[in-house]
Amino acid sequence: MSRVGLCPSTFAVSSTLRACARIVDKIGGRVVHGQAYKYGLCTCVYVQTSLVDLYSKLGDMGTAQKAFDEIVDKNVVSWNAMISGFVDCGRIESARGYFDKMPQKNNISWMAMISGYSKCGDVESANVLFSKLPKKDLLSFNAMISCLVKNSKPKEALQLFDQMLKHHVDIQPDKLTLVSVISACSQLGDLRFGSWIESYMKSIKVERDDHLCTALIDLYAKCGNVQKASELFNSLEKKDVVAYSAMILGFGINSKIDEATKLFKSMVDARIPPNSATFTGLLTGYCHAGLVEEGYKCFAMMKDHKLTPSTDHYATMVDLLARAGRLKEAYEMITSMPMQPHTGVWGALLLACKVHNNAQLGEIAAKHCLELEPETTAYYSLLADIYASVGKWGEARNLRKVVKEKKLRNLPGSSWMESTT
The missing domain is CATH 1.25.40 (Serine Threonine Protein Phosphatase 5, Tetratricopeptide repeat)
Structure with missing residues (x-):
């Protein structure tokens, strides 16, 4: 249906539904859906597709599926909405079912599936899908490299990056690629390759932004070069929770607990709410310094910031207690x-x-x-x-x-x- 053939009401309804989907407005979306049904507009493919997108974003896959099934001429957007919706809900097998049935796949559907497998830790399935991709582009390489990094496979991520440079010379890495690659170097503690990345960035004229600087902060800190990490941190135009957390962790793992706690105070004073990663950095610092009571206070402080300790936070506390010889307390913490x-x-x-x-x-x-x-x-x-x-x-x-x-x-x-x- 051409733009000319759209009556204003269907176009307005479709646009409003898409707006509700963008801001995940459940109440507004249902109201508009009700109006569309009342005036008999739910048979329009644009409205139907917008409904699929809306309910997918809301996580109501039952209603999304019903709207999808009612579409006579399904398009790429409606198929992608269903796939992405199931991925976001963690229903990767359902997403794969729609992906396999999709008549024509474009890159968005492939990326959604790779991302879905990445989220559930199924790297093997993501890699199989990536290998079957008819034409690999920067987006697909970025998705797969990111998948490997997020699932703690840094060597494989760097190997894929190297493959991209050698066999796909028409593809030039962007900032997203480089952030993932730097993160892989951080996991390996490989400062030499990280330094090469900095030189490579200059050679392809990629300017360092705050995201790249934060990745480099994490790299230098984990490789023991806290001074370089601090210089990069201080050079940031805008310091967000990710940057603060990376620097706090950097101080923590390098046994600079005083610097870590001072930076945490500065962060709170700047009204930047800490997240789970921030407390991972602080607890790591207390663990390395052997400061048990301070660690306890830090662990309890998470509740003040409306954060729930994760398994890794407990692991750090157990490590702190165990190192100090307080094995009974460590065991009691595990059982609790x-x-x-x-x-x-x-x-x-x-x-x-x-x-x-x-x-x-x-x-x-x-x-x-x-x-x-x-x-x-x-x-x-x-x-x-x-x-x-x-x-x-x-x-x-x-x-x-x-x-x-x-x-x-x-x-x-x-x-x-x-x-x-």
């Missing part, structure tokens, strides 16, 4: 957690049990670690060392025999192991 502890939590306790020769809690921690990751060598080895330290030589030998017989894999890099180095 409102969510299921992951191996980072139990692993921190297990490692501390080795340091402090506590076989009783060491057995408990190892049991939980092995239930979660039964084929990881390090847990068996740590428990064997604990048994040996308290004279339980038979138990130690048996565990080492199990490791040898099963030829279990070595422990991959994990936060609780890295935090002790």
Whole structure:
């Protein structure tokens, strides 16, 4: 239907529905839908597509699906709305079903699916989809590189970036690409490659904005160059919560807790609400400094800022208590957690049990670690060392025999192991 064939009422209704979708206005959207139905406008493809978009944005996929099914001539926009809606709701299989049925795929639908798999941690499916993409462009590379970085696969992200540069010379990276690549370098602690990225940015005349500077702050801080990170932080035109959190974490992991707390105070004074990452940085600083009581106060302060501690916050607190030899308190904190502890939590306790020769809690921690990751060598080895330290030589030998017989894999890099180095 051409623009000329649209009556003003259908055009106005469609536009208003799209506006409601943009601002996620549930009440307004339903009112407009009711008016459209009253005046018999819901048979217009533009109105129908706008309804699909609206209810997808609202997360009401049942109503979105009903509106979609009523469209006789479905277009790319309506298909993409359904796919994106299911992705945003975390229903990746439903999204994939619509993606597979879609007659003609454009890049938006491919990107939505890759993003969806990224959110649910299914990197393999995202990679398979990416490999099948008929024509790869900058958007698709950005989506896949970002997927790898967000799912802690920095080496693979850098390899894909290198592949893009070598085999797709017509594609020039943009700021989004470089932010992801710098983040990959941060995860690896690879300052050399990060420095090359800075030079590369200059060669392709990409100007550093606050987003790129924040990524570089994170990189330099995690690689130990706090002075360079501070210089970049001070050069920012606008300091937001992401920049503050990156710098606070940088101070924290480099045992500069005084600087971290001062910066946190400056952030609060500037009326910038802290987020979960901010408190991760502070707690990490207290952990490295061994300041248990300050850590407790910081942990409790999260509620004052209407933040709920995550599993990682608990893991840092457990690590702090365990390092200080307060193993019973660490165990009590684990048992009081409102969510299921992951191996980072139990692993921190297990490692501390080795340091402090506590076989009783060491057995408990190892049991939980092995239930979660039964084929990881390090847990068996740590428990064997604990048994040996308290004279339980038979138990130690048996565990080492199990490791040898099963030829279990070595422990991959994990936060609780890295935090002790």
